[in-house]
Structure formats: C-alpha cells, structure tokens
Amino acid sequence: MTTKYLSGVGLGLRREMIDELLPDIPSSVDFWEVAPENWIPLGGKFQKNLQHFTKMNNFVAHGLSLSIGSPDPLDINFVKEVKTFLDQHEILYYSEHLSYCSGNGHMYDLMPIPFTEEAVKYVVQRVKQVQDILERPLVLENVSYYAAPGQEMSEQEFTLSVLQESGCLMLLDVNNIYVNSINHNYDAEAFLEAMPSNKIVYGHIAGHYDETDTLKVDTHGADVIEPVWKLLEKAYQVHGVFPTLLERDFNIPPINELLLEVDKIKQIQQKFCTKKLKQYSA
Numbered sequence: 001m002t003t004k005y006l007s008g009v010g011l012g013l014r015r016e017m018i019d020e021l022l023p024d025i026p027s028s029v030d031f032w033e034v035a036p037e038n039w040i041p042l043g044g045k046f047q048k049n050l051q052h053f054t055k056m057n058n059f060v061a062h063g064l065s066l067s068i069g070s071p072d073p074l075d076i077n078f079v080k081e082v083k084t085f086l087d088q089h090e091i092l093y094y095s096e097h098l099s100y101c102s103g104n105g106h107m108y109d110l111m112p113i114p115f116t117e118e119a120v121k122y123v124v125q126r127v128k129q130v131q132d133i134l135e136r137p138l139v140l141e142n143v144s145y146y147a148a149p150g151q152e153m154s155e156q157e158f159t160l161s162v163l164q165e166s167g168c169l170m171l172l173d174v175n176n177i178y179v180n181s182i183n184h185n186y187d188a189e190a191f192l193e194a195m196p197s198n199k200i201v202y203g204h205i206a207g208h209y210d211e212t213d214t215l216k217v218d219t220h221g222a223d224v225i226e227p228v229w230k231l232l233e234k235a236y237q238v239h240g241v242f243p244t245l246l247e248r249d250f251n252i253p254p255i256n257e258l259l260l261e262v263d264k265i266k267q268i269q270q271k272f273c274t275k276k277l278k279q280y281s282a
C-alpha cells in the first residue's frame with residue numbers, strides 16, 4: 001500500500017506503542033502520525049518495525065523541530081533528512097507548527113511568532129524554501145500561545161496571511177482554537193469559520209489542563225472536554241468532514257481507552273458525513 005491518502009480518524013504512534021500494537025494493528029485507526037525526528041536517528045529493530053507499519057497503513061508525519069519562525073537559519077540538512085524519511089516511508093504530508101522552538105539553541109517549547117507583517121514575509125519565504133526541498137506542500141498547524149509579543153495584527157489575520165501567501169496547507173487543531181479563545185478572549189467559532197476549507201488537510205483534537213477559568217494550558221494530557229467536541233462538530237459543519245487525529249502525549253491511558261475517543265471522532269464524522277469523507281490525494 002502506498003500512503004497517498006488520509007481519511008477518517010488517526011492516532012499518534014510512539015516508539016513504545018509498537019510492541020503493544022503488533023501484530024494486530026487496530027483497524028479502527030485509519031491513519032497514524034509519527035514525529036520524523038524521533039525515528040530518523042534509529043536503526044535496526046525500530047526501523048524494521050516502522051517500515052512494517054508504514055507499508056500496511058496510512059501515515060502523516062508531524063514534526064517537532066523545524067522551527068519555521070526561528071530567527072536562526074533553517075536547518076537545511078535536517079529538512080533533507082526529513083525528505084528522505086518521507087520518501088522512504090511514502091508519506092505524503094509533513095505537518096509542523098506555526099511557531100518556533102529555537103533561537104541560539106533549542107528551546108524545547110513552542111514559542112509564538114510575533115503577529116506582524118514582517119514576520120509573515122519572513123515565515124512565507126522559509127515555508128517556500130522548505131517546500132522546495134521536500135517537493136511537497138508543508139502543512140502548518142495553528143498553535144496554542146500564551147503571549148503575543150509585538151502584536152500588530154490578530155492571530156487570525158496572521159494565520160490566514162501565512163497560509164495564503166506561502167501556498168502551504170493547514171492542520172486545524174480545534175483544541176488549540178478553544179484554548180486560545182479563552183486565554184486571549186476571542187470567539188472560537190468565528191476563528192474556526194474564517195479558516196480556509198480548501199487548505200485543511202487534517203485536524204487535531206486533544207485534552208488540555210484547566211489552570212483557572214481564564215487560563216487553559218494545551219497539555220495533551222487529559223480527555224477531550226465537551227466544548228472541544230462541540231467545536232469539532234462545528235468544524236465539520238463549516239468545512240466538511242476532514243481526517244482528524246487524537247493527540248495524547250501525557251497521562252496516556254491503555255490503548256483500548258484511547259480507542260474509545262478515536263471512536264467518538266468517528267461517530268461525529270459519520271453524523272456529519274452525508275457525502276464521502278473528505279480525502280486528500282497526491
């Protein structure tokens with residue numbers, strides 16, 4: 001099987017899950033997400049197992065360290081390694097965060113890019129550079145942020161400008177919209193409606209941490225809450241049903257419990273899917 005299509009529901013694949021998942025890969029998961037930087041340095045058994053997995057299943061790559069908005073130069077060698085990884089596993093889509101995580105060294109956190117015209121121009125030329133090397137469109141995710149340094153435009157205007165001017169595609173994270181809408185006091189549905197339907201390749205949904213009533217932290221460490229499920233329904237109403245992946249990085253329950261939330265995504269998709277599921281192909 002080639003990994004040219006994304007549809008249905010997805011789940012992140014971590015190295016420690018592989019032994020639990022093989023040989024009976026859950027058929028309810030339609031596609032899997034891997035972080036290339038967690039796999040590129042590995043050899044032997046891990047590569048063999050991943051190859052087995054990617055041959056049999058649909059995959060998307062979700063990077064952690066591209067750092068598209070960083071003041072540091074792009075790490076061209078790293079981008080070339082990502083391209084080799086994508087080609088080797090026949091993965092069409094590589095998504096990353098519309099943020100940065102380096103600047104004079106790695107920061108291991110997602111930092112907000114200033115919402116300015118200058119930053120739009122800067123990010124757009126870097127996206128084009130990455131797309132030229134990858135020979136694929138880059139897919140950028142709307143991220144959660146907790147400060148907006150030097151803000152000249154809204155998050156919505158900034159996100160739309162980067163998407164339109166760079167020609168990249170979008171990973172729509174509904175939990176990030178929810179978290180940001182509370183932390184920065186805006187209308188989550190209005191933001192959602194403004195996003196370009198024709199650019200959404202797939203979506204993320206996740207749980208978060210309630211620090212206070214007005215401060216939510218995007219942890220991926222809890223179950224998805226009801227208002228976020230409702231926002232996913234709204235997203236399907238507005239944009240059509242798109243492939244959607246459950247993110248869970250901390251307090252990870254057994255796979256059978258994770259699959260209950262995956263099934264819930266599927267049920268919502270079926271509720272809104274009067275036509276064929278939205279599907280991206282090469």
Ligand SMILES: [Fe+2]
Nearest residue numbers: 141173204247
């Ligand atoms: Fe996400």
